[in-house]
Amino acid sequence: MKPIIFALPGNETLTDSLAQSVDAEIGQAEIRSFPDGETYIRVASDVKNRRCILVCSLDRPDSKLLPLYFLSQTIKNLGGRCTCLVAPYLAYMRQDKQFKPGEGVTSKYFAALVSQFARSLITVDPHLHRHPSLAEIYSVPTEIVHAAAHISNWIKSNIDQPVLIGPDSESEQWVAEVARDAGAPFIILEKTRRGDRDVEVSVPQVETYKDHTPVLVDDIISTARTMIETVGHLERAGMKAPVCIGVHAVFAGDAYNELQDAGTKQIVTCNTIPHPSNQIGLEKLYVDFIQNTNFY
Amino acid sequence: MKPIIFALPGNETLTDSLAQSVDAEIGQAEIRSFPDGETYIRVASDVKNRRCILVCSLDRPDSKLLPLYFLSQTIKNLGGRCTCLVAPYLAYMRQDKQFKPGEGVTSKYFAALVSQFARSLITVDPHLHRHPSLAEIYSVPTEIVHAAAHISNWIKSNIDQPVLIGPDSESEQWVAEVARDAGAPFIILEKTRRGDRDVEVSVPQVETYKDHTPVLVDDIISTARTMIETVGHLERAGMKAPVCIGVHAVFAGDAYNELQDAGTKQIVTCNTIPHPSNQIGLEKLYVDFIQNTNFY
Incomplete structure (x- = not known):
């Protein structure tokens, strides 16, 4: 039987296009706020014994967690077979150790909570720093996919005479890879x-690259500093x-306008966080996960 | 050793006055948002082997849950002895059964989550309907306290010739009790x-009460309809x-202004949810709970 894919609020566009790519059914769920700010949830699809996929990008995570938990719990109570999570952007990857005494290591706490209501998880280029892998903090199976090849393809098809730019030596490895796949030079x-x-x-x-179009690539554009x-x-x-x-269009506060005003020709992001700058679709990266969630 | 009381953001006033009432230490914690919307948390007080009380009213609960969970988890990791929760207003009491097929019973799901990070819980007049007690949904010890006596006292001290009003027969029991304790008639x-x-x-x-001041009392003022x-x-x-x-000043949307404009003389609430209308302090109701959390 076809899997059912549910969109958490704001993830409808990606969910519709995923459902087409993998021939899945789109789950019908009502998720709305009462006037007092509490969340109401109702699953209208028959989920009994079906594989259920939840699509929820986890930028601005604090207000998204309860609706996600409620949907997962409701599906379980209605007999759904799994609640596997497609979270193109994964939150709380930054605070992965106590930098100062008394700090909460929120990456662990958040992972422990999400592991309770996702049976498995797929995400794009999470900000892994001190945790060598997601398995260190998530107790459910996780899968990481990478946007680099899609970015290289986009550059190849859309930019005439590109030269990739790394802002510092730390970025060299990543920039070199994208440049190589795009068939472009880098500095x-x-x-x-x-x-x-x-x-x-x-x-x-x-002097060599005066007539080239410089291309800056980063994983997360948050404050864009x-x-x-x-x-x-x-x-x-x-x-x-x-x-x-950018892979992830976080754009904190007014960062998007500030980056536009700084003298950019164009700002382009992958569709991991819904944003007007989304131009690079990553649907193909999730297909295997959705089609093979039998295992989880 | 004195217990330590921590305020979650917005609960500082109640926490300060509680700390005075029970001779407790005020916990020092930094709880703030990063530009990208994630929560940062750091506990500066030494909590090791200390009784820790968290004060967090749970109106507009969705964005409050992660900070509360993170604080509780951080305190536990730092060796705090308990994380007992003073939640003057308790959320998700309304959806206590499936009214329509497919609905999530959020009162249960929410209680299950809160029970993971509160070692015990005290609240004021929760909206119990079909659940006969909190113990049915919370797996940690819970205590319910009542605002009625404080409301009666406030009426006695502040209103000349009051007459209490019940909007319908359902309200009779509650209105009769407050009226009796206030030494006032009711209709x-x-x-x-x-x-x-x-x-x-x-x-x-x-005709009998033309010169009296009518007093309306309700537990939650949400839309105020x-x-x-x-x-x-x-x-x-x-x-x-x-x-x-009202006991709980939820005031959804513009309800407070609408109620003022409807022709009221005055709007008064208990301090369970911080609001300009708070005039009835309920600090005394929590003292036993805070002083005796040794047991939990």
Whole structure:
């Protein structure tokens, strides 16, 4: 029998296109707020013994967790066979240790909670730092997929004479990979520190790439500080207005407008968090997970 | 050793006054949002082997649950002896059965979650309907306290010639109790149903109480529809502008202004949910719970 895919509020577009890609049924659920701010939930589809997939990107996670938990619990109570979670963006990956005494290690706490109501989990390029893998914090099976190949393809098809830009040496590995797959050159900005607040940034080989379109790529664009700074360095070096690409369009506060105003040619993101800048669809990355959730 | 009382954001006023009433230490915790909407948490007090009380009213619960869970988990990890919860207002008491097929019974799901991170729970007049007690849904010890005596005292001290008003026969028991303790008379409005949408409401003994101040009392003022309607009935009967008293100041949307504009003399609430209308302090109701949390 076909799996049923349920969209948590805000994830309807991705869910519709996933259901088409994998020939799944779209789950009918009513999820709304009462006037007093509590969540009402009703599952109208017959889920008994069916494989159920929940689609919920976990940016701005605090208000999303209860509706997700309630939907999962309701499906279980109605006899659904699993509640596997497609969470294209995974929250609470940053606080993965006690940096100061007394801090809560929220990455662990959050994972423990989500592991209670997701039978398995798939996500795109999570911000893994000190945790070597999701298995260290999640007690359910998890799968990580990568956006890099889709980004390279988008660059190949949409940008004439691209040159990829790494804002610092840390980004080199990731930028080099995307550049290679896109068949494009790349350069890494060079920083010379003269003092605590005096850092000079130079763009190497700037003459060679004067007619190229610079392309900045990062995993999460949140406050966009690094990207805005990098755009400034390129402008001062006399390069063309760059295209900025992010996997996850978090865009905290007014970051999107600020990045636009900084002198970018275009801002492009993957569709892991619904946003007007979404142009790179990652549906194909979830197909195996959805079709093979029998195992979980 | 003194217990430590921690305020979740928004509960600082009640927490400060509780700490004075019970001679407790106020817990130092930093609970704030990152620009991307995630919650940061750090406990600065030394909680090791100490009794820890968390104060968190649970109106608008969806965005409050993760911070509460994170604080509880952090305290546990730092060796705190208990994380007992003072939740003057308890959420998710309404959906206590499947009214329609497929509905989630959120009262159970919510209770199961809170029971994981509160070692015990105290609340004021929860909206118990079909669940005979909190013990049916909460797996930790719970205690219910009642605001009625505090409301009666407030009426006695603040209103000259009060007459309590019950909007319908269902409210009679509760209104009669508050009236008796306040040493005041009460009347119950009489409804005569003439058709589906044609209900006539009359105010009995209206002549006797023309010079009294009508006092309406309800447990939760959410959309305030019933109270606004009742205020209208009293006005049409030629009574004075009433005082409206609620235990829980939920005030969904613009309900507070609407109730003011409906022709009330004054709106007064208990301090279970922080609101400008709070005038009746319930601190005394929690003292035993806080002082005797050794048991939990």
